[in-house]
Amino acid sequence: MQDQAEAVQSREFAWTESDFRRIKDLIYRHAGISLHDGKQAMVYSRISRRLRETRHRSFSDYLQWLESQGDADEWQAFVNALTTNLTSFFRENHHFEELARLVRAAPPGHDWKIWCSAASTGEEPYSIAITLADALGLDGRFRIWASDIDTKVLATGARGVYKLEGLKNLSQTQLQKYFLKGKGDNAGLARVRPELQRHIEFFTLNLIEDNWSLRESFDVVFCRNVMIYFDHATQRQVLARMHRLLKPGGALFVGHAENFSDVKTLFALRGKTIYEKV
Known part of the structure; x- marks a missing residue:
């Protein structure tokens, strides 16, 4: 109890239950993210950065300003601050093994269309692209749509530059074939080769909004570790729309x-x- 009281006293900004409830409601309405009470410390830490950036002295003033002036850039910054982006190359590798099996089993010349709906900083869509390139070659017929609600992480993905230590799940053959190692000031970094990158389109998409820009029918949809942030009603809504975008048996x-x-x-x-589309 004493440690908790000291933490409260050391906070830069006053923080109330009402502030948390208001932020919780706003992020739910704008991004579908359902925050539980255990996230209060995380919310305080991340949104207090927005207060400093916008030069507000209290959460209530910042939130009032945010809702009243409707600045699209700040709304995006608010959403970006509260999204979690934990990812890595070939995370949950059994998915990529199964994807490779599906590709090998398909008729020759199949035009693969895959949507990665939570692309984050790009490791997942590039892992998908590497899996297809291994099976079909860099000139193979495949296209990957890589979306995320967070514009900041998408910019990292589109740039395609990573620390070499983050590529440890790739084989040496894959590293040499699909990446260019940096030299000089860029030592320790690697850039995705353009031949692989051209198969991927990065774009912003909010899964709970109605105006999805997608008009494709997909063979595969990756939606990993996203639904855990949605309540049941939001999950059902998003899954129903993904179901409509998947090809039969997708x-x-x-x-x-x-x-x-x-x-x-x-x-x-x-x-x-x-899962397979029914």
């Missing part, structure tokens, strides 16, 4: 902590965290 890859057994009219479980 695959939905989800995160290890996500289970959609209650949407049997939409998807049937076909493997470890892999």
Whole structure:
């Protein structure tokens, strides 16, 4: 109790239960993210940065300004601040093994269309691209749509530059084939080769909004570790729309902590965290 009181006293800005509830409501309405009470410290830390950037002295003043003046850039910064972007190359590798199996089993010349709906800083869509390039070659017929609500992480993905230590899950052959190692001031970094990068389109998309810009029918959708931030009603809404965008028999890859057994009219479980469109 004493440690908690000291933490409260050391805060730069006053912080109330009302501030948290207001932020919780705003992020739910704008991004579908459902925050539980255990996230208060995280919310304070991340949004206090926005107060400093915008030179506000209290959360109530900042939130009032945010809602009243409707600055699109600041709304995006607000959403960016509260999104979590934990990712790595070939994370949950069994998904990429299954994707490779699907590609090998398809008729020759199939035009693969894959949507990565939470692209974050790009490791996931590049892992998808590497999997398809390994199977089909860099000139193979495949296209990857890589979206995220967070514009800052998308810019990192589109840039395609990573620390070499973050590429440890790639084989030496993959590293040499798909990346260019930096030299001099860029030592320790690697850039995705343009031949691979051209297969991917990065763009902003909010999964809970109605105006999805996608008009494709996809063979595979990756939606991993996203639904855990949505409540049940939002999950159902997003899954129904993804269902409509998948081709018959298309695959939905989800995160290890996500289970959609209650949407049997939409998807049937076909493997470890892999669903097939019904």
